[in-house]
Amino acid sequence: MYLYIIKRVLLVIPTLIGAAALVFLLMRLIPGDVCVIRLGSSGGTFDPKAVALCHQELGMNRPIWVQFFDFMWGIVRFDFGTSMWSGKPVTTEIWARLPVSLEIALLGSVLATVIAIPLGTLSALRQNSWLDVFVRVFAIGGIATPSFWLGIISLLIVLDLTSFFLGAAWMPPIDYVPFFEDPIRNLSMVLLPAITIGYRYSAITMRMTRSTMLEVMREDYIRTARAKGLIHKLIINRHALKNAMLPVVTLIGIEFAFLIGGLVVTEQVFNLNGVGRLFVQAVQNQDYTLTQALVMMTVVVFVFCNLVVDLLYAWLDPRIRYS
Amino acid sequence: MPALLEIQNLHTEFRTGAGTIHAVDGITYSVNAGETVAIVGESGSGKSVGALSILRLIPDPPGRITQGTVLFGGRDLMTLTEEQMRQVRGSEIGMVFQEPMTSLNPVLTIGRQITETLEQHRGVDRATAQKRAVELVGLVGIADPIRRLKQYPHQLSGGMRQRIMIAIALACDPKLIIADEPTTALDVTIQAQILELMKDLTHRLGIALIIITHNLGVVARYANRVNVMYAGRIVESGPARAIYHTPRHPYTIALLRSVPRLDRPRQARLDPVEGQPPDLTRLDAGCSFRPRCRFAIAACAASRPRLEATSNPGQSAACFRADELASLTGTNEAALAGAPA
Numbered sequence: 205m206y207l208y209i210i211k212r213v214l215l216v217i218p219t220l221i222g223a224a225a226l227v228f229l230l231m232r233l234i235p236g237d238v239c240v241i242r243l244g245s246s247g248g249t250f251d252p253k254a255v256a257l258c259h260q261e262l263g264m265n266r267p268i269w270v271q272f273f274d275f276m277w278g279i280v281r282f283d284f285g286t287s288m289w290s291g292k293p294v295t296t297e298i299w300a301r302l303p304v305s306l307e308i309a310l311l312g313s314v315l316a317t318v319i320a321i322p323l324g325t326l327s328a329l330r331q332n333s334w335l336d337v338f339v340r341v342f343a344i345g346g347i348a349t350p351s352f353w354l355g356i357i358s359l360l361i362v363l364d365l366t367s368f369f370l371g372a373a374w375m376p377p378i379d380y381v382p383f384f385e386d387p388i389r390n391l392s393m394v395l396l397p398a399i400t401i402g403y404r405y406s407a408i409t410m411r412m413t414r415s416t417m418l419e420v421m422r423e424d425y426i427r428t429a430r431a432k433g434l435i436h437k438l439i440i441n442r443h444a445l446k447n448a449m450l451p452v453v454t455l456i457g458i459e460f461a462f463l464i465g466g467l468v469v470t471e472q473v474f475n476l477n478g479v480g481r482l483f484v485q486a487v488q489n490q491d492y493t494l495t496q497a498l499v500m501m502t503v504v505v506f507v508f509c510n511l512v513v514d515l516l517y518a519w520l521d522p523r524i525r526y527s
Numbered sequence: 528m529p530a531l532l533e534i535q536n537l538h539t540e541f542r543t544g545a546g547t548i549h550a551v552d553g554i555t556y557s558v559n560a561g562e563t564v565a566i567v568g569e570s571g572s573g574k575s576v577g578a579l580s581i582l583r584l585i586p587d588p589p590g591r592i593t594q595g596t597v598l599f600g601g602r603d604l605m606t607l608t609e610e611q612m613r614q615v616r617g618s619e620i621g622m623v624f625q626e627p628m629t630s631l632n633p634v635l636t637i638g639r640q641i642t643e644t645l646e647q648h649r650g651v652d653r654a655t656a657q658k659r660a661v662e663l664v665g666l667v668g669i670a671d672p673i674r675r676l677k678q679y680p681h682q683l684s685g686g687m688r689q690r691i692m693i694a695i696a697l698a699c700d701p702k703l704i705i706a707d708e709p710t711t712a713l714d715v716t717i718q719a720q721i722l723e724l725m726k727d728l729t730h731r732l733g734i735a736l737i738i739i740t741h742n743l744g745v746v747a748r749y750a751n752r753v754n755v756m757y758a759g760r761i762v763e764s765g766p767a768r769a770i771y772h773t774p775r776h777p778y779t780i781a782l783l784r785s786v787p788r789l790d791r792p793r794q795a796r797l798d799p800v801e802g803q804p805p806d807l808t809r810l811d812a813g814c815s816f817r818p819r820c821r822f823a824i825a826a827c828a829a830s831r832p833r834l835e836a837t838s839n840p841g842q843s844a845a846c847f848r849a850d851e852l853a854s855l856t857g858t859n860e861a862a863l864a865g866a867p868a
Binding site for chain 1: 582584586613614615616617618621622624626629630631632633634635636643644647648679681692695
């Protein structure tokens with residue numbers, strides 16, 4: 205078991221190196237660069253000398269392999285440099301935006317899981333009942349509805365309802381306040397986006413829970429549990445759920461990792477200053493250092509989530525733990 | 528003394544897209560306390576469904592028990608509430624399934640799977656249940672019980688897992704154990720061990736046993752009485768010895784002839800039961816074995832023979848020509864003379 209964990213953790217290193225090399229190369233394959241964009245933003249012609257000076261300032265005139273090793277050496281020291289666009293340290297830029305994205309992702313995941321697992325289970329246990337039909341329609345809706353549309357609609361609903369009942373339209377605040385400073389203000393900001401992303405997330409999780417639960421309930425060991433005369437609750441909680449959760453855990457882990465870097469549209473709709481938006485800006489500005497750092501962060505989150513999923517798997521399934 | 532278990536006119540059907548399957552079509556038999564009764568038949572004859580129906584473990588839908596009474600210790604199990612039925616399962620009637628590889632929960636320890644039955648039915652605390660589990664695992668012949676209880680099913684061999692299943696069935700001192708093809712999935716050498724263990728334990732503890740099998744060797748060695756099933760019905764019933772030596776139903780005769788024999792020359796060809804089992808959604812009014820029967824007469828197409836007493840005491844058969852068969856198959860006795868008794 206410990207060997208398994210060590211192996212899993214060591215595997216992270218080549219993954220990170222590969223991802224770093226890939227993003228470094230891909231960024232430089234895009235035509236133009238940050239200096240051209242910066243100087244040409246007014247639309248007029250620009251002085252090639254100014255571009256050369258800018259390249260020199262940013263160290264982009266050095267041979268490409270020197271730049272690459274500089275980047276890699278920086279990663280090793282957790283030094284991601286300064287943003288080529290804003291000139292501020294990359295870590296400062298990311299830290300300023302990470303809390304809101306992380307909170308929405310976490311809240312969305314928790315909401316989704318808390319709704320999806322019980323509903324998916326009930327839906328499987330009462331297959332073809334009205335509850336099951338409702339859950340299935342709800343889930344299909346969640347998969348089919350684009351989150352930006354859902355975001356806009358939910359904002360409109362809040363606007364209309366508040367102006368109807370309170371007389372004045374209310375909008376969620378747009379500046380982020382940490383939860384522990386002002387919980388109500390914080391939640392009123394992140395709750396809607398969390399629900400918006402949580403809906404799709406819970407829809408997928410619900411469907412997965414339902415189908416694995418249906419499968420597990422047909423297993424021989426469930427029949428054994430019934431033949432032993434166990435009460436229904438015990439059969440479900442102890443015998444069925446633990447087995448059915450295996451694929452669901454994988455899904456939750458991957459979806460969560462996806463949320464950290466993939467909230468671009470939702471952040472746009474709710475006008476949130478989060479990581480997803482920063483990502484888009486960084487790519488548009490061809491801000492190499494910032495994009496590289498963001499990609500590395502996303503990779504680390506993915507790798508970490510996968511690691512957690514694998515460990516959870518081992519905890520849930522003794523067949524993995526002892527092999 | 529009344530029988531421990533009395534099944535009367537039990538019907539179980541499955542509703543499928545292709546029509547209603549009468550998997551169990553009116554079976555009647557009884558099991559006395561401490562007795563071993565075998566239910567024999569080919570795949571799809573309704574033997575397993577019949578056994579699962581006793582405990583009302585038929586998945587519904589598509590399955591349903593439509594008729595019949597199952598008197599167990601004087602109570603009709605079919606009229607109990609689900610909660611009362613739950614208290615019978617695992618406590619008064621234990622069950623051992625065919626597939627030891629999949630019948631134990633892979634994510635729970637062996638110990639937990641034994642103790643939970645005890646905690647459920649006996650209301651004992653964990654420590655007491657644990658003590659009893661150690662005892663049970665020892666009883667089914669597993670060495671080093673304390674270590675084994677901490678293990679998971681995948682760490683045990685098929686034979687061991689089946690021993691664990693037996694331990695679970697025994698946990699609450701049941702009066703009856705139903706074993707649904709308990710050895711089919713095991714190696715031949717292990718089969719014998721498991722059967723000997725079940726025979727020994729049920730005799731020693733005075734537990735009645737219903738053993739469902741398609742293996743006639745098992746029947747001969749372990750059962751007191753035998754019910755032969757075909758197409759959802761019992762076609763012949765009687766003491767194991769009588770069924771072997773003087774079978775009175777053509778299907779039983781065919782079954783006995785299809786058993787490979789090591790004590791006969793190799794040149795002798797196997798004599799399989801010709802034809803296919805009938806489609807249970809399309810049974811006509813006649814005898815369902817008729818299309819495969821060498822002895823069929825006109826009467827067999829007109830109506831279905833009932834299970835009736837033959838000239839042999841204690842033996843009944845559902846065949847119009849049951850009493851004639853002895854003379855019609857004169858060579859049968861000789862051919863079967865070597866059969867184990």
